[in-house]
Amino acid sequence: MNPYQELVTDSSRNVILVMRTDPDSDSEDNRRKLQEFCELTKALNDRVVDVITQERYPDRKYNVGSGKAKEIAIAARDKRANRIIFYDPLSTSQIYNISKLCNEAGASCRVMDRFQLILDIFAQRATTHRSKLQVELARLRYELPNARMLVSLSKKEERAGWGGLGDYEDSYEQDIKKRIARITAELKKADLEEEARRVYRHKNGFFIVSLAGYTNAGKSTLFNALVDEQTESKDMFFTTLIPKTRALVINKRKILLTDTVGFIEDLPHFLVDAFRSTLEGIYFSDMILLVVDFSEPVEHIRKKLMISHETLWEKSTSNIITVLNKSETMKPDERKKKLRELSHLIYNPIFISAKTGMGIANLIDEINQNLPALMTRTISLPNDERGASAMSWFYDNGVVEEILYGKYMTFEFSAAEDVMSKADDIVSKAQ
Template sequence: MRISPNSDADKNARKAAEFVELAKALDYKVADTVVQERYPDRKYNVGSGKAREVAILARDLKATQVIFYDPLSTSQIYNISKLCGEAGAACKVIDRFQLILDIFAERATTHRSKLQVELARLRYELPSAKMLIALSKKEERAGWGGLGDYEDSYEQDIKKRISRIETELAKADLEEEARRLYRHKRGFFMISLAGYTNAGKSTLFNALVDENAESKDMFFTTLIPKTRALEFGKRKILLTDTVGFIEDLPHFLVDAFRSTLEGIYFSDMILLVVDFSEPADHIRDKLITCHETLWEKGTSNIITVLNKSELVSKKEQKQKLEELEHLILNPVFISAKNKTGLDKLLLEIDRNLPQPVVRTISLPNTKAGASALSWFYENGIVDEILYGKYMTFEFCATDDVMAKTDDVLKKAEEKGVAC
């Protein structure tokens, strides 16, 4: 890891620790870490002496991967790989961006997520395509990087494949948008869990919907969004667990997973989950990363869920809250693991969502009336029905659904159903 001179030492230490956790997310065993303070070197990113030291260390430790924190150009990967080969190290050289991409590739299980990962990988390779061709033609290291001989058509092949994937994903995005609109029409509120990776989103998701979704102390446990129904009071809610944010997430990865993030942007509310047991400066940096991503679309209806609060004293909770007040909207202290504070969270959700409208409905107790009743069940919440000559009930729904009830009743009347 190369750090810039005069940079924040504590922030560098946090980045280094996070870097190690990323490697562990792929079950890599970190044999050693090397840090150099200097400005970037054009040939190796680190200094030439440090690059040779890394190559020798990789050989001695029998490392299979050498991972750089900073993004490496194609020529830098080539030059460092060449040094490692000369030192007798049989290893692959990648950077943090490639590591994150590999994590996403391992976690992708659906056809759509696999396409998104492939799109990110192709966009990552595209700027380097011409350089890869030039390096392969040098014949200094045949088959460098396991890519074989390149032809001049390689760049065009990448562009064509990107275009095909973008077209296929665009169709999937239209289907997802139609699904969101359908759910809204049915009276559901859409709430998304968001936050820095490993903040406890999946644990909270499980606690709220009584689910057993995978939850591990590991980065990017959730890659494919999961949506479940959450009902309380007079509300119908769909809660979605989403992929976690991370500082300096590669732009090509953000672009490829844009449709996944759109689900967050179009939510009625976002529960921004924070690991409140961490030091205040760590929380600040992670909140800034989250807000920069969320505010891109002007999202404002946010509840900040301060998770793992059982690990923080009341005095420390107050101090952190005061220090981070400008970054924390509508705070709620919880422990997702111990399932404490969830009642307060649900009350805060209810307070911040648009209030549902309640109307008394009467339908004749006939076959035609029962047919009309099914619409009310599908589009809102029907309270206990009083049966007699008429079926009378309290109907609770969103404003847009309630605006359609008169049309439903009118059509029912035209079919001979008096209301």
Template sequence: MKRAILVKRNDPRSEDYENELQMTELEELAGSAAYTIVAELTQTRHPDRKYQVGRGKVEELAQLVQDVHADKVIFHNPLSTMQVYNISEICRCEVIDKFQLILEIFATRATTHRSKLQVELARLEYELPKARAIISILKKEERPGFMGLGGYEDSYAQDVKNRISRIKDELKDVERDRDSLRSFRHSKGFSLVVLAGYTNAGKSTLFNLLVDESRTVRNMLFTTLVPTTRSLDVEGREVLLTDTVGFIEDLPHWMVDAFRSTLNEIFFADIVLLVVDSSEPLEKIRRKLLVSHETMWEQLQEVEIVTVFNKSDLLTEEELDERMLSLGYLAPNPVAVSSRTGFGIKSLKQEIRKHLPRWDRIQLSLPLSEEGMSMLSWLFDEGVIHGVDYSDSIDIDLEARENILNKARSFALKK
């Protein structure tokens, strides 16, 4: 296991609870990247241009690196290239910030060609603004492996821009294929439902319970990097349920842009199941809901949101009611569930059913014949049959999308 020291500079105007939540998130990220946290260091001050924290605090950090034999220093605060260089010169070990740590995690979880392209795009978007400083440092002193970049020529910045352009073009091609698949699914009557929310809220466990499938579920951040879609029956309506990558606070625009095609799984949905861990402190849930809404808001004006208060088995009924009431303005259509015990799953399916795109419901009669039975079998696959009565004809109570109803009407007995 790699040994890491976590460092955070607190803004003098920030609240204590906010700083605690941010440090906890950094701890979870480091754990997800398989680091052993051997020490933590904080300082409250305005940012130092050369070191982010004060020079004295960096010297204290350098001594701590020696004392605990740390392999890496991880800052919560975004670091400039010069700050990384200056701190690493004093501490004599690798120094990264939170966003580089996230990229490390994404790189280890990327398993498909698309996700690997997305990770590389995010890394290059991160490096591009720093290219000039990196080249300046490399010219000043040869530092093999500095920032993981190795030795680069002055053409490095242009090479990065060219590679970014090529990756974006390739991702556009992939996305066109996915858009065609979404359109095909919609044309076949499938409604699209996605699980979204802050990372580590229990989305993958809930997904497994809903679709009766075993997927990797670990108590760490970003276990889902590649969206997975499965069929789900919701009170007779078949929908496609997708598990997506989790949100996280303060993701920079370059990282959001790099994973835009993953987020599009959310933006193209008919219903978003916004999952939160209801067992966390109220203020923490509030912040995570805000992050989730900020990430989705621009493109979800017309999409129905169902807020899923997961892990409700860890609270009393009174605690759960209090939280759902306090967070009502951030939690539309709330449903309490436990993906561990199965509590609330029936209520969740009922809520999903209520918000699915509307299908019309009609009564009609089919001929009592081999062709009529064949049509009935097809309608069972394509719609919802609420009732069937066999007499001189096959009388059915049918709910379906418009093109299915039109086909059924064309075959029905005229009255």
């Protein structure tokens, strides 16, 4: 029996997964990648009916060897597969060659690679206009390098002579480039609007905290626990594609908490580029909560932490708290042993269980201690209507301590530096 078949149920599509590994690659790492590959199909509710592997260097025509390619085609026919998905990126000609073998064997299925699978997942999860544009941009950038080959192969039977489709190929390629330019311009405008919102939030006293980490680490469950809200938190990759932001207050500090898209190994560059504005929401946070599934084997955690840090260190200068989720699944001694082995990759560790609530109070304390320091100064406002109106601004944008009433209302006001810079204007208008 296929050990991965039980991963998904009630499926509408039968899928065969193909993974070729280099002879000198690490076998344990390959097993981890294969398990993750199978989990990706769960995000589309597909049913894995077979997993075919081969250890060899890539073949130019099929990626796998010719004998293995024929075996795949026969398996697709016998198991009525709707899709054959390769872990490795496939060229347009490789997809054509494998599809031709399948047709000759009597199988009718789509041949694709892991990158196309991820694109399909993102396309299914995109619900806003902006996210749909980002997915389309990623798909177009994926197709562009092979646009000419795609037309040549799809129209092969219609070719009148050598080079007969040249004009059509050029037109198709130019259409893709024009569409990419239009989407890029539209997304750039949306990015400027998002940046303006971030600046506005900071100026109005909000601290920005982002949840980040490898996909399926439990970010959405932690988000629910912190803001007391229910968002989708299935045991599935990429449940959060569109960032969700909610407000909460910690020790009188106003915080905007954002749940973001998860990281994944070997994420195609065209997809990263399309969603760069989403990642920049993490980069410009005051703090990042790096969520880790601490119940996994040490080597899996190490690899995922390295991928997460590579993504975060590209631009981020934010404080990082490493949230070691699902820690309730192991004994304290086991947690400490894992932490020692991974100490070089873990900063400000907090053991929690987003599911049971264990350690959430400690995490909230850690967030409060690691947020940027507040500036504090004494404010005096006239004890009249104008002063009372100005007082509401101070309550809305910082922390107001006990007020002493007399001719003036005097109090200690604490806020971030960019908010404090506006305090003098508010006081002068109230005089």
